[in-house]
Structure formats: C-alpha cells, structure tokens
Amino acid sequence: MRLGFATLLSVTLALAACQREERDTRPQSSLGSGGQPTPVTALEPGGQRPSPRDNKAASFEANAFHLSEGKRLFGWFNCSGCHANGGGGMGPALMDQKWIYGSSMESIHATIRDGRPNGMPSFRNMIPDDQIWELAAFVRSLSGNAPSSAAPQRNDGMMPHPSENRMPDAATLGKSP
Amino acid sequence: MKRLASMAFAAASVLSLQGCAGWQSALDPKGPAASELAWLIWFFTGLCAVVWVLVMIALAAPVLMRPPRRTEPLVLDAGADHRKLRVVAIAVGLTAAILVGLTLLSFFANRTLAAIGSDAALTIRVTGHQWWWEVRYEDATPSRILTTANEIHIPAGEPVRLLLTSTDVIHSFWVPSLAGKLDLIPGHINVLDIKADKPGTYRGQCAEFCGAQHANMGTFIIAEPRAKFDAWWNDQLQPAAPPTGDEAKAGADLFLKRPCVMCHKIGGTPAGGTVAPDLTHVASRRTLAAGSLTMSRGNLAAWIADPQGIKPGSHMPVVELNGDELNAIVAYLEGLK
Ligand SMILES: [Cu+2]
Numbered sequence: 001m002r003l004g005f006a007t008l009l010s011v012t013l014a015l016a017a018c019q020r021e022e023r024d025t026r027p028q029s030s031l032g033s034g035g036q037p038t039p040v041t042a043l044e045p046g047g048q049r050p051s052p053r054d055n056k057a058a059s060f061e062a063n064a065f066h067l068s069e070g071k072r073l074f075g076w077f078n079c080s081g082c083h084a085n086g087g088g089g090m091g092p093a094l095m096d097q098k099w100i101y102g103s104s105m106e107s108i109h110a111t112i113r114d115g116r117p118n119g120m121p122s123f124r125n126m127i128p129d130d131q132i133w134e135l136a137a138f139v140r141s142l143s144g145n146a147p148s149s150a151a152p153q154r155n156d157g158m159m160p161h162p163s164e165n166r167m168p169d170a171a172t173l174g175k176s177p
Numbered sequence: 178m179k180r181l182a183s184m185a186f187a188a189a190s191v192l193s194l195q196g197c198a199g200w201q202s203a204l205d206p207k208g209p210a211a212s213e214l215a216w217l218i219w220f221f222t223g224l225c226a227v228v229w230v231l232v233m234i235a236l237a238a239p240v241l242m243r244p245p246r247r248t249e250p251l252v253l254d255a256g257a258d259h260r261k262l263r264v265v266a267i268a269v270g271l272t273a274a275i276l277v278g279l280t281l282l283s284f285f286a287n288r289t290l291a292a293i294g295s296d297a298a299l300t301i302r303v304t305g306h307q308w309w310w311e312v313r314y315e316d317a318t319p320s321r322i323l324t325t326a327n328e329i330h331i332p333a334g335e336p337v338r339l340l341l342t343s344t345d346v347i348h349s350f351w352v353p354s355l356a357g358k359l360d361l362i363p364g365h366i367n368v369l370d371i372k373a374d375k376p377g378t379y380r381g382q383c384a385e386f387c388g389a390q391h392a393n394m395g396t397f398i399i400a401e402p403r404a405k406f407d408a409w410w411n412d413q414l415q416p417a418a419p420p421t422g423d424e425a426k427a428g429a430d431l432f433l434k435r436p437c438v439m440c441h442k443i444g445g446t447p448a449g450g451t452v453a454p455d456l457t458h459v460a461s462r463r464t465l466a467a468g469s470l471t472m473s474r475g476n477l478a479a480w481i482a483d484p485q486g487i488k489p490g491s492h493m494p495v496v497e498l499n500g501d502e503l504n505a506i507v508a509y510l511e512g513l514k
Binding site for chain 1: 345363434435436438439440452483485486489490491492494495496497
C-alpha cells in the first residue's frame with residue numbers, strides 16, 4: 001500500500017518534468033499588430049487619462065525568454081554602438097533612472113520603432129515588431145525594472161554593470177548603480 | 178525453426194553493418210585520420226570481445242564443474258593453492274599488459290592524427306553559431322579571404338587545417354567519415370587537421386548539445402579536385418550577381434528595406450550583417466539552414482516565410498511579408514548563385 005503510493009507519487013512527479021516551457025517564437029497575432037500609435041503625451045484636454053496599455057507590453061515585460069532574446073539583439077542590432085552596454089556613449093545611458101521619453105514598455109517601444117529627434121534612429125521596418133518588444137523589455141531590465149527571476153543572469157562579454165538580474169532598481173534607489 | 182532464426186539474425190547483422198556505410202560514418206573512413214580511428218575502433222572492439230569471452234568462460238567453468246568432494250575439509254593443499262595463485266597472477270599480468278598495449282596504440286594513433294596537417298597549405302576558420310556554421314577561408318592576401326556558411330569545400334588529397342571556435346556556446350565539429358570530433362569553444366581556438374583521400378561529399382553534425390536546434394546543425398564537406406576547388410574559390414570571391422528581371426530587382430530593394438539587412442551580408446550591396454549566414458552566393462549551396470532543407474525555390478520561400486516553423490527557436494525571426502514581397506525576395510535570392 002505504502003509502496004504503491006510512493007510509486008504513484010514519484011511517477012506523477014516524473015511526469016511533471018515532461019512539461020516544457022512554452023516559448024512564443026512566432027508573432028502572436030491575437031496580441032495585435034504592433035502598428036498602433038503610442039501617444040507622445042498622456043495629457044489630454046479634460047484632464048489626464050491613463051494611457052492605454054498595449055497587450056504585447058504585458059506579455060513581454062516579465063518573460064525570461066523574451067528578455068534574454070532582447071539582450072542578444074541589443075548586441076546584434078548594434079544598440080551598443082551608441083549606448084555602449086547600457087552605460088551610454090553618443091546616446092544616453094540606459095541603466096540609470098533618467099528617462100527622456102518615459103520608462104514604460106510602450107514608450108521605449110515607440111522610441112525604438114519611430115526614433116527620437118536628437119539622434120535615435122527609427123528602426124521601423126528594420127526590426128520585426130516582436131523583436132522591438134523584446135528589446136524594450138531588455139532595456140527596462142538594464143535599470144532594474146524587470147523581475148530578477150526573469151532578467152538575464154549572465155554577461156558573455158565585459159560589461160559596465162553586473163548581470164541584469166542583479167541590477168538594483170535605479171528608480172527606487174534614486175541613483176545609478 | 179532454429180535455422181530460420183539464425184539466418185534472420187545473420188541477415189539482420191549484415192543489413193545493420195550496411196548502415197555503417199555512407200557519407201556520415203566513422204566505420205566507412207574516407208581520409209587518413211578516420212582510417213586510423215576506424216582501425217583503432219575495430220582492434221579495441223575485437224580484443225575486448227576476446228577478453229570478455231575468456232572472462233565469461235573463466236566465470237562459468239567453476240559454476241558448471243563441481244570440484245571433487247574433499248574428504249577432510251580442514252586439510253590444506255599447498256600445491257593446489259599455489260597453482261591457483263599462479264593463474265591469478267598470470268591473469269593480472271595479462272590485463273596490465275593489454276591495458277598498456279592499448280594505451281600505446283592510441284598514443285601512436287594520436288601522433289599520426291597530429292601529423293596529418295603539419296604541412297597544410299589551406300587554413301579554414303570554422304565558427305559555431307546557434308545553429309549554423311560560419312566558414313572563413315584564410316589567405317595572406319586580404320582580398321582573397323572568403324566567408325561562407327555551412328558548406329566547406331576542400332581540395333581532395335590535400336591536408337587542410339581547421340581552426341575551430343564559437344561565438345556563443347560550446348559546439349562540436351564532427352565529420353565521422355573524415356576525422357574524430359573536436360569542440361568549438363568560445364574564446365579559444367582548437368586545431369583539427371583533416372584530409373579527404375578522394376573527391377566526395379561528407380556530412381558532418383554538431384556533436385555537443387548546444388540548444389533547441391542542436392539536431393538541425395549539420396554541415397557538408399565537399400572535397401573536389403584542386404582545379405575545381407580553385408575555380409569555386411574564385412567564383413565565391415565575386416560580389417553577388419546583380420538581380421535580373423523586375424521581380425528580382427524589387428526583391429533586392431526589399432532585402433535592404435526589411436530586417437534581412439540587419440543580420441545578413443550580401444557582398445557588393447549595402448547589406449553587411451555579420452550575425453547570420455552570408456548570403457552572397459546562397460543559391461550555390463546545396464542546403465538551407467545548416468542542412469535542414471535542400472536548396473530550391475520552394476524551400477527558400479518556406480524558410481523565409483516561417484523559419485520558426487522549420488527550426489523552432491532559431492535566431493532568424495519571422496519577418497512579416499505579403500505574398501508579393503516574399504516572391505520578390507525569393508526571386509532575388511534564387512539568383513545569387
Ligand atoms: Cu550542437
């Protein structure tokens with residue numbers, strides 16, 4: 001009886017190991033096309049309204065797979081050429097609490113997709129929409145704005161900062177790490 | 178019945194040995210390194226089989242043969258004990274001798290392997306990527322340095338030196354018909370010398386688990402006569418063929434205006450990405466995506482339309498294109514011979 005129960009338990013546990021993490025490697029059309037405009041300001045006549053939340057923002061921002069893909073693409077698409085590894089160069093630092101254009105997923109997505117006037121190029125049509133969201137999620141993790149259980153935990157090259165899952169949250173600390 | 182069973186067994190063994198021939202088999206060597214290794218494999222297996230049979234006989238004998246019943250169990254028989262001790266000593270001595278012998282054999286085989294490429298005139302750098310191979314032909318003249326992917330052409334009958342490294346995780350380069358396997362390690366260069374005795378196509382495979390698409394990380398070594406190899410090298414050095422026809426021209430244009438340009442290089446055009454396979458002469462290769470698909474117009478379209486369906490997890494994202502755009506890009510790439 002005891003033995004039977006133990007066997008059943010271990011078989012159940014072993015079967016649980018067959019479950020594999022689902023990775024969204026294809027665009028999820030149910031989440032929208034990514035073409036929707038992001039308002040530049042939340043101010044509207046008649047008071048401040050909450051800015052609309054993009055479905056993709058929510059599904060990408062705390063996902064370990066998307067965060068690590070974003071980290072790889074940040075190097076592949078040479079964001080580092082202007083932003084170093086987050087430390088800043090010709091472009092602003094991305095690992096501090098200062099945001100010129102806002103820290104939300106939506107604003108960072110808009111920054112990458114449409115560019116910004118003082119030198120940030122527009123990557124519209126040059127980076128598929130899902131990959132822009134992955135980059136946006138990764139950019140947020142540079143300043144500690146991603147759950148440490150999901151943020152990338154390893155740097156392959158020399159970096160000006162610890163791996164993203166050990167980044168202190170720049171916003172709550174009030175200073176750059 | 179018994180006859181039938183043994184005949185079936187014999188037929189099955191012959192058939193399964195048949196499976197050892199072909200373009201990817203360590204037991205069907207096509208070069209000196211692989212021959213040396215195949216010989217070692219057979220010798221080790223044969224000798225160990227003989228030892229195993231002898232050990233089994235020595236174990237079974239005392240079980241099956243009852244010793245004569247002793248009348249007086251406490252009487253010692255010094256002579257018999259001495260004989261047994263001698264048998265044990267001889268067995269231990271033989272074991273040691275065999276082990277030392279096999280060690281020496283593999284040592285000398287290793288020396289032969291190391292000497293194969295000592296006078297190699299051609300050096301190729303093979304860099305592992307998740308999940309494809311970057312292949313760079315080194316040359317003292319910079320304009321003759323050639324970068325391609327997944328397919329390694331070599332002159333037959335000549336030793337070639339491969340410098341193996343990786344940009345992401347550890348991979349392993351294994352073309353069983355030509356050589357043993359050797360790891361590709363990030364930040365480190367391993368040297369593997371290979372030689373193909375005769376012209377032919379030999380398949381290789383990544384032999385170190387490297388992530389989701391490890392199984393679809395194949396490569397081909399194509400050994401050709403020297404003259405043909407030189408001609409191939411010169412062809413590959415040419416910039417990409419300019420598009421002919423309206424559709425291909427539109428495709429060339431789209432390639433530069435779409436994400437493709439961020440990752441891929443096409444020589445002679447502004448596309449200069451280095452993180453993905455060089456497409457300058459993509460249509461001259463036999464396969465797509467590291468041996469996953471054979472090269473054809475249909476397969477090119479299938480790959481570009483849905484790389485994540487063919488190689489889930491691959492580092493080429495799905496790029497949304499409408500039917501016309503896809504056809505145009507395929508028409509362009511198909512012309513890159
Ligand atoms: Cu592998």
